[in-house]
Amino acid sequence: MTDFIDLNGAGQSFGDTAAQREVRENDRQYVFHSWSAQAQIKPLPVAKGEGVRFWDYDGKEYLDFSSQLVNLNLGHQHPGLVKAIQEQAGRLASIQPAVANDVRGELAKRVVEHSFEGARSVFFTNGGADANEYAVRMARHHTGRQKVLARYRSYHGSTATAITLTGEPRRWANGVLDPFVVHFEGPYQYRSAFHAETPEQEAERALAHLERTVQLEGPDTIAAIILETVTGTNGVLVPPTGYLPGVREICDRYGIVMILDEVMVGFGRTGEWFAYQGFDVAPDLVTFAKGVNSGYVPLGGVVISEEIHNTFADRAFPGGLTYSGHPLACASGVATFDIFEEERILERVRDLGSRVVEPRLAELTEKHPSVGEFRGLGLFWALDLVKDRETREPLVPYNASGEAAAPMNAVTAACKNAGLWPFTHFNRLQIAPPLIIEEEDLVRGLDIYDAALDVADEYCTGA
Secondary structure (H helix, E strand, C coil): CCCCECCCCCCCCCHHHHHHHHHHHHHHHHCCCCCHHHHHHCCEEEEEEEEEEEEECCCCCCCCCHHHHHHCCCECCCHHHHHCCCCCCCHHCCCCCCCCCCCHHHHHHHHHHCCCCCCCEEEEEEEHHHHHHHHHHHHHHHHCEEEEEEEEECCCCCCHHHHHHHHHHHHHCCCCCCCEEECCCCCCCCCCCCCCCCCCHHHHHHHHHHHHHHHEEEEEHEEEEEECCCEEEECCCCCCCCHHHHHHHHHHHCCCCCEEEEECCCCCCCCCCCCCHHHHCCEEEEECHHHHHHCCCCCEEEEEEEEHHHCCCCCCCCCCCCCCCHHHHHHHHHHHHHHHHHHHHHHHHHHHHHHHHHHHHHHHHCCCCCCEEEEEEEEEEEHHHHHHHCCCCCCCCCCCCCHHHHHHHHHHHHHCCEECCCCCCCCCEEEECCCCHHHHHHHHHHHHHHHHHHHHHCCCCCH
């Protein structure tokens, strides 16, 4: 019986200790891992993935509740995506970006048609970080200004400007690689920096804070404001009603480019093609990656407004990438649009989010004292875990490590032991399964979270 296919195309069975040992040894000897102390990690060898699951070499099955890095929107080994890549490789595997290519043009057309009113073109990149880099570069050349405002509790990538834009601890050790970035507070009512008591107050006060920042930094020096439409890794922070349109008004008032980072929440994650479409706002630039083709081949991009596109009509844009709009990546992107329509992905995300996830998370919040708040949209949610509901003290400190991180480590271990790969960050347990997940698997995953929260409850100190 064949359980998985190895590197040489041979069928293998789970429990092959020699194969697993070789994978582990090669990884430990030759692979340098991101965000890690190399001697202190032990990466899980994965043998195969299918749908919403993946398996290690011992045959242990994991329900993927994080879509890997919230990019595998159509799941592991979707036959439509695999077929599109195979067929494209058979007719034209690669071509440079300076020539016109059918599949590249078709994907750009579809992205523009499904984006904001006034969208004009797409600049393709290799992923989300460089999409944000290039969006900022476009804004700077378009306005002739240098400063960019970005929020705390954000992640925009790990390249030079992108990591400086990032408003969380992964930025700290990298220094200030782009000196023209300024950070500001965004809305987060549960832990409000503005002492707000209602979503309306939070939006109003966050907007007032942003405008003060613009005025104090000098409006004529600011090229862009960049925000994740819905903050992703740093908490699934859904903007309160009126906030994003308010940012749009501030940008218009001062001639600032509005960049929305949809790398994580684009392509169906919140139940819309792009998350901003649920908030009555039209940006100037939109960055995307991850869900555009579920990461089957690296791909990202920037959706560009007519006005900014025209800035470079008779003036060369100073930037480019060898693999911009790679045919294999674009072929799987085009297939993604077809699959979304055929399988009614957006409709099922909205349905499962509102009918299954939201009421179940409300139940978990009532049941478990460790849950301070839940929030989210579509198939993108977070449980904000606390030691004490009254004081809202987080279950672990901000950027906890070592013994201080023990409570969240225990919650994570409980999930993995039960056969679920969770999405955790700081004091949050997040929900981001592939969008193709069946209701039965979604309920099973939430049941595992329920049991893992029993572990979190043991660390609660409040009443």
